[in-house]
Amino acid sequence: LDYMIRHAISRGVEPLAIYRAASISGARAFGLKDRGLIAPGWRADIVVLDSLEGCHAQTVFSAGRLVTPELFDRRKLVEPVGRRSVRVGPIGVSDLAVPSSREAPVIGVVPGKIITEHLRLKLPQAGGQTLVDTARDVIKVAVVERHGRNGHVSAG
Numbered sequence: 001l002d003y004m005i006r007h008a009i010s011r012g013v014e015p016l017a018i019y020r021a022a023s024i025s026g027a028r029a030f031g032l033k034d035r036g037l038i039a040p041g042w043r044a045d046i047v048v049l050d051s052l053e054g055c056h057a058q059t060v061f062s063a064g065r066l067v068t069p070e071l072f073d074r075r076k077l078v079e080p081v082g083r084r085s086v087r088v089g090p091i092g093v094s095d096l097a098v099p100s101s102r103e104a105p106v107i108g109v110v111p112g113k114i115i116t117e118h119l120r121l122k123l124p125q126a127g128g129q130t131l132v133d134t135a136r137d138v139i140k141v142a143v144v145e146r147h148g149r150n151g152h153v154s155a156g
Helices: 002-010 015-029 069-073
Strands: 046-049 057-062 104-109 116-121 142-144 153-155
Antiparallel strands (some): 104 116
16 A cells, blocks of 8 residues: 555645545445544554655554564564566467457446446457447456466456
8 A cells, every 4th residue: 555655646646635545435445334544433553654755654553552573573474475476478469359249248346345246248349359348448357377387368
Protein backbone atom coordinates (compact mmCIF):
# COMPACT_ATOMS: atom_id res chain seq x y z
CA LEU A 1 0.00 0.00 0.00
CA ASP A 2 2.77 2.46 0.82
CA TYR A 3 4.20 2.17 -2.69
CA MET A 4 0.77 2.68 -4.27
CA ILE A 5 0.10 5.69 -2.04
CA ARG A 6 3.43 7.32 -2.96
CA HIS A 7 2.87 6.53 -6.65
CA ALA A 8 -0.64 8.06 -6.63
CA ILE A 9 0.60 11.19 -4.86
CA SER A 10 3.47 11.53 -7.37
CA ARG A 11 0.82 11.46 -10.12
CA GLY A 12 -1.08 14.35 -8.54
CA VAL A 13 -3.69 12.61 -6.39
CA GLU A 14 -4.55 14.66 -3.30
CA PRO A 15 -2.81 12.92 -0.34
CA LEU A 16 -5.86 12.91 1.93
CA ALA A 17 -7.98 11.41 -0.85
CA ILE A 18 -5.56 8.54 -1.41
CA TYR A 19 -5.22 7.84 2.32
CA ARG A 20 -9.02 7.72 2.57
CA ALA A 21 -9.12 5.28 -0.36
CA ALA A 22 -6.46 3.13 1.32
CA SER A 23 -8.32 3.02 4.64
CA ILE A 24 -12.06 3.58 5.07
CA SER A 25 -13.05 3.30 1.41
CA GLY A 26 -11.05 0.09 0.97
CA ALA A 27 -12.53 -1.42 4.13
CA ARG A 28 -16.08 -0.52 3.06
CA ALA A 29 -15.56 -1.82 -0.47
CA PHE A 30 -14.77 -5.26 0.97
CA GLY A 31 -17.50 -5.20 3.63
CA LEU A 32 -15.06 -4.86 6.56
CA LYS A 33 -17.46 -2.85 8.70
CA ASP A 34 -15.28 -2.68 11.83
CA ARG A 35 -12.16 -1.28 10.12
CA GLY A 36 -10.85 1.77 8.35
CA LEU A 37 -11.28 4.41 11.08
CA ILE A 38 -9.61 5.27 14.34
CA ALA A 39 -12.60 5.50 16.69
CA PRO A 40 -13.99 3.74 19.78
CA GLY A 41 -15.19 0.24 18.91
CA TRP A 42 -13.31 0.10 15.62
CA ARG A 43 -10.45 -2.30 14.90
CA ALA A 44 -7.55 -0.12 13.83
CA ASP A 45 -3.81 -0.06 13.61
CA ILE A 46 -2.09 3.31 13.72
CA VAL A 47 0.88 4.16 11.54
CA VAL A 48 2.82 7.36 12.24
CA LEU A 49 4.38 8.61 9.00
CA ASP A 50 7.35 10.84 8.22
CA SER A 51 5.07 12.94 5.99
CA LEU A 52 1.87 12.54 3.99
CA GLU A 53 3.81 12.60 0.73
CA GLY A 54 6.67 10.34 1.89
CA CYS A 55 4.48 7.62 3.41
CA HIS A 56 7.37 6.04 5.32
CA ALA A 57 6.33 4.46 8.64
CA GLN A 58 8.12 5.88 11.66
CA THR A 59 6.08 4.19 14.39
CA VAL A 60 3.37 1.51 14.28
CA PHE A 61 0.75 0.53 16.86
CA SER A 62 -1.10 -2.75 16.28
CA ALA A 63 -3.93 -3.94 18.52
CA GLY A 64 -3.00 -1.18 20.94
CA ARG A 65 0.66 -2.27 21.23
CA LEU A 66 3.74 -0.47 19.99
CA VAL A 67 5.35 -2.58 17.28
CA THR A 68 9.04 -2.80 18.17
CA PRO A 69 12.00 -4.30 16.30
CA GLU A 70 11.90 -7.18 18.80
CA LEU A 71 8.39 -8.09 17.63
CA PHE A 72 9.67 -8.28 14.06
CA ASP A 73 12.65 -10.38 15.16
CA ARG A 74 10.26 -13.03 16.54
CA ARG A 75 8.44 -13.42 13.23
CA LYS A 76 9.10 -16.42 11.02
CA LEU A 77 11.22 -15.57 8.02
CA VAL A 78 9.22 -15.71 4.80
CA GLU A 79 11.32 -16.73 1.84
CA PRO A 80 11.40 -14.07 -0.87
CA VAL A 81 9.38 -14.77 -3.98
CA GLY A 82 9.16 -12.87 -7.18
CA ARG A 83 10.52 -12.81 -10.66
CA ARG A 84 12.76 -15.85 -10.25
CA SER A 85 9.69 -17.94 -9.38
CA VAL A 86 8.20 -17.31 -12.83
CA ARG A 87 9.60 -19.49 -15.62
CA VAL A 88 7.69 -18.55 -18.74
CA GLY A 89 8.84 -18.53 -22.32
CA PRO A 90 7.82 -15.88 -24.84
CA ILE A 91 4.08 -15.27 -25.12
CA GLY A 92 2.79 -14.11 -28.50
CA VAL A 93 -0.43 -12.55 -29.70
CA SER A 94 -1.64 -15.93 -30.94
CA ASP A 95 -1.33 -17.32 -27.39
CA LEU A 96 -3.90 -14.76 -26.25
CA ALA A 97 -6.35 -15.30 -29.12
CA VAL A 98 -9.85 -16.44 -28.18
CA PRO A 99 -11.65 -18.43 -30.91
CA SER A 100 -15.07 -17.18 -32.00
CA SER A 101 -18.02 -18.58 -30.14
CA ARG A 102 -21.69 -17.73 -29.84
CA GLU A 103 -21.26 -16.58 -26.24
CA ALA A 104 -18.15 -16.10 -24.14
CA PRO A 105 -17.71 -16.66 -20.41
CA VAL A 106 -17.27 -13.34 -18.59
CA ILE A 107 -16.40 -12.59 -14.96
CA GLY A 108 -18.99 -10.07 -13.78
CA VAL A 109 -17.99 -7.55 -11.12
CA VAL A 110 -20.49 -6.96 -8.31
CA PRO A 111 -20.11 -3.29 -7.21
CA GLY A 112 -19.08 -2.97 -3.58
CA LYS A 113 -18.42 -6.70 -3.19
CA ILE A 114 -15.42 -8.98 -3.45
CA ILE A 115 -17.58 -11.70 -5.06
CA THR A 116 -18.10 -12.02 -8.82
CA GLU A 117 -20.72 -13.41 -11.17
CA HIS A 118 -20.33 -16.00 -13.93
CA LEU A 119 -21.86 -14.46 -17.06
CA ARG A 120 -22.13 -15.50 -20.71
CA LEU A 121 -22.20 -12.62 -23.18
CA LYS A 122 -22.27 -12.18 -26.94
CA LEU A 123 -19.06 -10.33 -27.81
CA PRO A 124 -17.76 -8.80 -31.05
CA GLN A 125 -16.19 -11.25 -33.51
CA ALA A 126 -13.66 -10.72 -36.30
CA GLY A 127 -11.40 -13.04 -38.26
CA GLY A 128 -12.58 -16.10 -36.36
CA GLN A 129 -11.68 -14.52 -33.03
CA THR A 130 -13.69 -13.18 -30.09
CA LEU A 131 -12.77 -9.55 -29.41
CA VAL A 132 -12.85 -7.39 -26.30
CA ASP A 133 -15.77 -4.97 -25.82
CA THR A 134 -14.39 -1.86 -24.14
CA ALA A 135 -17.76 -0.09 -24.44
CA ARG A 136 -19.11 -2.64 -21.92
CA ASP A 137 -15.79 -2.87 -20.03
CA VAL A 138 -15.19 -6.47 -21.15
CA ILE A 139 -11.51 -7.32 -21.57
CA LYS A 140 -9.44 -10.50 -21.76
CA VAL A 141 -7.92 -12.38 -18.85
CA ALA A 142 -5.04 -14.80 -19.27
CA VAL A 143 -3.77 -17.52 -16.96
CA VAL A 144 -0.14 -18.46 -17.58
CA GLU A 145 1.48 -21.58 -16.12
CA ARG A 146 4.49 -20.08 -14.34
CA HIS A 147 6.52 -23.08 -13.19
CA GLY A 148 7.95 -23.98 -16.61
CA ARG A 149 6.40 -27.44 -16.62
CA ASN A 150 4.05 -27.32 -19.60
CA GLY A 151 3.91 -23.68 -20.76
CA HIS A 152 0.11 -23.60 -20.96
CA VAL A 153 -1.57 -20.25 -21.57
CA SER A 154 -5.33 -19.96 -21.26
CA ALA A 155 -7.06 -16.77 -22.41
CA GLY A 156 -10.67 -15.72 -22.44
